[in-house]
Amino acid sequence: MIFEAKGNALTARRGGETLRIESWGKDSLRVRAYLYDTNSESDFALTEKPEETDCRVSISQREDQGAADGPGYAAPYAVIENGRIRAEVNFAGVISFYRDGNLILREYFRSYGGTIARTSRCLKIVNREWKGNAGGSEYRLTVRFDPNENEKIYGMGQYQQPNLNLKGSMLELAQRNSQISVPFMVSSLGYGFLWNNPAVGRATFANNLTEWVAYSTRQMDYWICAGENPKDILCKYSAVTGHAPMFPEKLMGLWQCKLRYRTQEEVLSVARQYQREGIKIDQIVIDFFHWTVQGDWKFDKTYWPDPKAMVDELHSMGIRVIVSVWPSVDRRSENFGPMMERGLLIRTERGAAQTYDYQGDCVEIDPFNPEARQYIWDVCKKNYYDLGIDGFWLDNSEPDYGVYDFDNYRYFAGPALSCSNLYPQMFSRAFYEPMAAGKGTDAVNLLRCGWAGSQKYGNVIWSGDVPSTFESFREQLQAGLNIGLAGIPWWTTDIGGFMTDDVNDPDFRELLIRWYQFAVYSAVLRMHGDRGPFTIPALDDRDWGGGYLHTGQPNELWSYGEENYRIMRKYYDVRISMHAYIRDLYREAHETGAPLIRTMFFEFPQDAACWDLQDQYMFGSRYLVAPVLELHQRERGVYLPEGRWKDLNSGAVLDGGRVVTAPAPIDQIPVYEKV
Numbered sequence: 001m002i003f004e005a006k007g008n009a010l011t012a013r014r015g016g017e018t019l020r021i022e023s024w025g026k027d028s029l030r031v032r033a034y035l036y037d038t039n040s041e042s043d044f045a046l047t048e049k050p051e052e053t054d055c056r057v058s059i060s061q062r063e064d065q066g067a068a069d070g071p072g073y074a075a076p077y078a079v080i081e082n083g084r085i086r087a088e089v090n091f092a093g094v095i096s097f098y099r100d101g102n103l104i105l106r107e108y109f110r111s112y113g114g115t116i117a118r119t120s121r122c123l124k125i126v127n128r129e130w131k132g133n134a135g136g137s138e139y140r141l142t143v144r145f146d147p148n149e150n151e152k153i154y155g156m157g158q159y160q161q162p163n164l165n166l167k168g169s170m171l172e173l174a175q176r177n178s179q180i181s182v183p184f185m186v187s188s189l190g191y192g193f194l195w196n197n198p199a200v201g202r203a204t205f206a207n208n209l210t211e212w213v214a215y216s217t218r219q220m221d222y223w224i225c226a227g228e229n230p231k232d233i234l235c236k237y238s239a240v241t242g243h244a245p246m247f248p249e250k251l252m253g254l255w256q257c258k259l260r261y262r263t264q265e266e267v268l269s270v271a272r273q274y275q276r277e278g279i280k281i282d283q284i285v286i287d288f289f290h291w292t293v294q295g296d297w298k299f300d301k302t303y304w305p306d307p308k309a310m311v312d313e314l315h316s317m318g319i320r321v322i323v324s325v326w327p328s329v330d331r332r333s334e335n336f337g338p339m340m341e342r343g344l345l346i347r348t349e350r351g352a353a354q355t356y357d358y359q360g361d362c363v364e365i366d367p368f369n370p371e372a373r374q375y376i377w378d379v380c381k382k383n384y385y386d387l388g389i390d391g392f393w394l395d396n397s398e399p400d401y402g403v404y405d406f407d408n409y410r411y412f413a414g415p416a417l418s419c420s421n422l423y424p425q426m427f428s429r430a431f432y433e434p435m436a437a438g439k440g441t442d443a444v445n446l447l448r449c450g451w452a453g454s455q456k457y458g459n460v461i462w463s464g465d466v467p468s469t470f471e472s473f474r475e476q477l478q479a480g481l482n483i484g485l486a487g488i489p490w491w492t493t494d495i496g497g498f499m500t501d502d503v504n505d506p507d508f509r510e511l512l513i514r515w516y517q518f519a520v521y522s523a524v525l526r527m528h529g530d531r532g533p534f535t536i537p538a539l540d541d542r543d544w545g546g547g548y549l550h551t552g553q554p555n556e557l558w559s560y561g562e563e564n565y566r567i568m569r570k571y572y573d574v575r576i577s578m579h580a581y582i583r584d585l586y587r588e589a590h591e592t593g594a595p596l597i598r599t600m601f602f603e604f605p606q607d608a609a610c611w612d613l614q615d616q617y618m619f620g621s622r623y624l625v626a627p628v629l630e631l632h633q634r635e636r637g638v639y640l641p642e643g644r645w646k647d648l649n650s651g652a653v654l655d656g657g658r659v660v661t662a663p664a665p666i667d668q669i670p671v672y673e674k675v
Contacts, residue, residue, distance in 0.1 A: 001091050003078040008055040010080040014093050017128070021095070023055035025240045027083035028225035030196075031095065035130050038137065038218040044196045044422070045241045045452035046223060055082045062090075085191075085226040094127050097191070099226040104189045108144035108209060128220060138216040138418055141199075145210040151189055152611055153205050154230075154599065155485040157182030157450075158463060164478045164599070164614035166205055173201040173214075173421060174406065175398035175449050178464030181421050182452050182486035183212075184237060188601075188611060192233040194241070194452060196221040198422035200406045215406075216417035229605040230485065231594060237487055238593025242456030244489055245441040247586035250282055250320065252579060254572060255526040257285035258555035259498075262539055262546060263303040264310040270556060275317055279557065279572060283320040285393055285446070285528070289549040294360050295329030295336060297376065298383035300546030303539065311388035322391040322446060323384055325376075327367070327399050327427055330360035332544065335379065339365065344372035346399075347410040355409065357402040359549065364399045367423065369412035373430035380431070392431050393446045397424040424449035425457065432457040450488060455593070460490045460524055468497030468508055468529070473515055474615075474629045480522065481617055484595025485602070489586075491595070492524035501532040503553045507631055509560050510666065513567055517669035518627040520571045521619040523586075523596040531555050567667045585620045596620060604641045613639055623648075626662060626670040638662045638670055645672040 004011045009022035016035050024030035030046065032039075062077035075091035086098040096106040107127035129142040153166045158180035163169060166185070173181045173195070183195035183203065195203065199214035212222075223240065227233035256274070261267045267284060274281050292300050299307050314321050329336050329345060339345050345363040346355050356362040366372050380392065401409070409416035411423075428447055435443035436458065443458045450461045463479050466472045476493045483491050496512035503509075519525050531552035539547030553559070557568045575582075585596045594602075598618040600610035616626040616638060624645065626638040640656035647654060647662070648671045654660060662670035 001076050001078075001089070001093050003059045003076055003089070005057040005059055005078075008053070008057070008082075010057045010059075010078055010087075010089070012078065012089055012093060017093070017130070019089070019093060021080050021087055021089070023050070023053050023080075023082040024223055025050040025225065026053055026236055027085050027227065028223060028236060028240065029080065029082055029085055029087055029097075030221070030223045031087075032219055032221045033128060034219040035139065038139070040218045044198060044221065045194060046196055047453060047456075048240050048242050050240055053082050055080065057081075083226070085224065097224060099190050104187070104191050104226070105148070105193070105224070106146045108146050133216055136216070136415070138218055138415065141214045141217050141220055143212045143220060143222070147205075147207055147210055148187075148189060151187055153185050153187055155182070155185045155192075155482055156203065157486050157488075158461075158479040158483045160466070160472075160475050160479065162475055162478060164481060165612075166482070168205060168207060170202060170204045170206075173199070173203055174404070175421055175424060175451075176404060177396075177398060177400050177448065178466055180449050180461065180483060182450065182454075182483060182488060183421075184452055184486045186230050186233055186485050190227055190229075190233075192225045192227060192237050194223040194237065196223055196452070198419045198451060200417045200420050216415050218418075230599075230602050231592070231605075234485065234487065234593045234595075238455070241453040241487060243591070243593060244455040244589050245436075245443075245458055246590045247490065248442050248444060249579075249583055250318075251444060251524075252582050252586070253280060253282040253525065253576060255283045255285060255524060256281045256556065257287065257526060257528040259528070259530040259552045260287035260289060260549070262290070262551050264305070264307060268310060268313060271314055271317055271319055273556070273558075277558065279569070280576075281319055283322060283390075284314065285526075286321065286323045287393070288324045288326065288395060289359070290323065290546050292546070293330040293332045293544050294326055294362055295333030295339075297325060297335070297379045303546040307389075308387040315388065320390040321388070322393050323389050324393040324395050325380060325384075325431075326396045327364045327376075327394075328356045328358075328360070328362035328396060329365060330362050332360070335375075336363075339372070339375060342371065342375075343412075344369055344375055346416075349408050349410055351408070355401055356396075356399070358400075364396075365427075366411050367426035367430050368419070372412070373426070377430050377434050381434070385435075391435075391443070391445050394424075394427055394431065395448055397427045397447045398449045399423055399427075421451050425451045425454045428454065428457045428459050432459075452487065455488050455490070459488075460492060461488055462491070462524075462526070463493045465498040465530075466494065468500035468511060470511060470514075470629060470631050472497055473511065473518075477518070477617070477627065477629070478614060480597050481595075481599050481614070484597055485599065487593055489589035489593065489595040490523050491597075492522060492526050493519065494528040495519050495526065496529050498528070499530050503531045503533075503560065509564055510631060512560060513564055513666060514628045514669075516568055517571055518625070520575045521597070521623060521625045521669075521671065525575055527555055527557070529555055570667065571669075581620065581622065588620075597625075600624075600639075600641070607641050609639060610641060622674055624672040624674070626672075628664045628669060633664060634666075635661055635664050636670065638672070640672060644675045646675050647672055
């Protein structure tokens with residue numbers, strides 16, 4: 001290994017590989033490597049200028065113990081230190097990381113003798129494995145680390161699974177409907193790790209090996225920081241990837257939505273009824289197929305004859321309006337020909353030029369192309385924004401491929417395998433950047449997906465088209481807590497889940513109430529769902545336009561019977577009463593990156609029990625929330641950490657450090673305030 005020190009960076013070269021480790025913010029290091037001249041020089045998620053620190057690099061010779069059958073020798077050895085974190089690189093290029101002198105992470109290496117696992121040298125398994133992809137300039141990269149016994153791992157975005165602790169999990173690094181890859185993890189050993197690579201791949205946190213794989217890439221790039229606790233780690237991560245803007249106060253209440261309002265009169269009638277009921281809705285959402293065909297990005301005048309007048313009336317009620325925009329462009333669209341001709345759509349490597357097939361033969365836009373971003377913004381500005389529409393529901397933003405064969409798609413930036421995880425962020429930037437230039441922090445859009453750093457682009461991310469089941473409800477809690485630890489504080493769900501067959505089913509209505517109670521104590525309170533039975537006839541018999549697609553049953557607060565309306569109205573009032581507190585939480589998210597819904601250990605890292613809790617959470621630092629996650633459950637156990645806790649339902653003040661049994665009748669969610 002040939003080492004070289006330059007300023008705050010350590011460079012090492014061996015066998016055609018160049019390794020660079022440098023300080024990148026407080027107590028943090030950025031590690032990059034590439035073969036020959038394949039360095040892409042992209043910062044990906046690390047877009048913010050890092051804080052300058054006092055970093056020290058030293059290069060020396062260390063007596064190697066030698067192979068089992070040979071003497072030792074003086075091997076080159078290098079160390080880079082930045083505050084609480086230190087990296088050591090040995091003669092074989094294997095990196096070991098230390099926090100306050102304690103080993104926290106070491107690259108896995110089983111090859112060729114030397115001090116590292118010399119008894120396993122015949123395996124020939126290396127720490128950084130580069131395999132060239134046939135016929136291309138990219139590599140399949142595998143980076144391996146030794147596992148840490150008893151380590152707990154959190155974050156990584158949103159996955160539909162029941163486990164909060166990801167140790168033992170294999171996670172696909174790919175975007176899908178309801179799956180969001182944000183490759184930043186928080187370890188119970190006091191470090192954070194960002195896989196700064198948008199390539200499709202996988203992460204494996206096995207008991208015998210930790211492994212990161214990129215299927216098509218030109219460089220290795222990761223960032224690691226040492227922290228006092230998860231709150232400190234997330235603060236450092238946000239400093240280098242970007243902070244969420246300050247969330248507008250006018251959007252902290254109720255958002256009303258359903259699949260789907262088909263006409264402007266339906267939208268106005270719902271808004272007027274809320275006004276008569278004395279319920280302020282902050283935003284109403286106009287869902288898909290209000291357009292003529294996908295990719296026209298405009299209202300169908302048959303059913304939306306005067307959208308500006310509609311928006312003006314809604315604004316007079318204090319209601320903001322957002323509309324659904326998909327990245328899919330139907331071949332029948334007026335924009336298909338111009339966009340295809342100018343190369344603004346995704347290319348397929350094989351077969352027909354089609355990437356999406358829901359309700360049309362479609363190809364999706366390529367937001368990696370700046371001309372494509374400008375094109376869709378120009379159309380949407382003219383047809384929506386200039387009419388007073390306040391924001392955009394950027395649905396299908398993964399994008400939602402007809403078939404998730406990533407090797408069959410190519411973007412302006414290269415093969416989809418090399419960068420597809422960045423797609424939702426690039427799509428959002430097509431709207432956020434021109435909106436922010438005019439509106440500043442009022443630029444807020446709703447997306448179904450994101451990547452590392454998406455928090456800085458005004459993204460409210462929701463958990464996708466999930467089933468209306470208690471099983472799915474439990475998974476959304478894990479998803480929301482982990483995506484918050486991955487740096488995305490603005491997160492929400494479809495209350496009651498997206499898909500249900502019968503709104504009159506008592507079991508569904510109970511699920512809806514339990515989900516609604518949870519949503520009150522989350523970042524965004526938003527009614528949405530595709531509500532069966534699907535007995536409402538289409539508005540016309542065309543196979544295109546705003547009238548042909550089905551709509552679901554009503555989904556307003558009063559739609560589920562008087563008793564359920566009473567409960568939802570009660571908790572709506574709770575939400576409104578917390579406005580000042582929620583504003584403070586959004587400010588904290590803006591300043592430090594702290595999520596609004598937090599794992600118990602985020603607030604109580606010294607309490608070992610809190611690292612294993614996954615069915616309760618903290619809403620900010622004050623409220624402990626224990627959602628009811630089972631059908632017909634009318635009481636549940638709640639762990640109260642040390643201290644004094646006020647039961648918000650009974651008013652009783654309880655001592656912590658124990659599990660209590662909380663009553664949970666259908667009109668009550670157990671919530672405790674720290675006093």
